[in-house]
Structures are given as C-alpha cells and as structure tokens.
Amino acid sequence: MSARTGNAGLIRSMGLVGMMSVLLMATFVNAQSRPAPALPGTEAGKRVAGWIAAFNTGDDAAMRQYFSGNMAPEAMARRSMEERPGTNRDMRAAFGTVGLRKVVQAGESLVTVGSRHGEDSRSSASRSSPSRIAGC
DSSP: OOHHHHHHHHHHHHHHHHHHHHHHHHHHHHHSOOOOOOOOSSHHHHHHHHHHHHHHHTOHHHHHHHHHHHBOHHHHHHSOTTTHHHHHHHHHHHHOSOOEEEEEEEOSSEEEEEETTSOEEEEEEOSSSTTSEEEO
C-alpha cells in the first residue's frame, strides 16, 4: 500500500466521521423537546390542565376527585361516576399519557386543544354551572 493510498483512505474516513458528526448533531438538535404550548389562565384552561394532570397519573381516585370538583351536573348525568374510571383506563391503555401539542382555540369558557394523538379535543364550560365543565 502506498502512502498516497493510505492517505486517501484516512481522508475518506475522516470525511465520513465528520459527516456522521454533523448528522448526529442535527438529529440531537431536532430531537430536543420543544416547550409545551401554554394553556390560557382562564377557568377553562385551568380545568383542561387539571384534567391532563389527573389523567396522566393513571389513578382512578385522582380522576374521581377531578370529576367531582370540575364536571357540571349535566355532564355527570351523561356518564356516571362509576362508568368514568373504566373509560379513562381504556383511554390510557389505548393512548398512554396525554401530551398537549397545540392550543387550537381559547376563550374564557372554551378551550380546544390538540394532543400528541392527533385529534383535537374541546372543553367547554356549562351554561348552568359556568365554573364547571359541560363536556370534553
């Protein structure tokens, strides 16, 4: 092997290492997490944040506490407290935890968010109990 052939191989190897370094750095920068979008500080925004926090615990008691303190009577009439934990367990089994991807629409009594699972979800205040959620 001549010195010239050896140098060409070394230069080629160094070029590959350099290119791999650039690609790894680009991948690292792309993979860094972006800050989650902020929910509004409105009643509706706070209730959505509370639901996400309770849901992500995976704890039935946390979800019951959330529902009893935040859901309007008409929402509770549509699905009883006894049904709700099973529904949430099914959702967690299907989706895992909920991560906020975007805030689509926000107002004092309405928040529509997009989760990392792709579908937008709307939370609105009750007309009869404005400080409670009518539906999600």
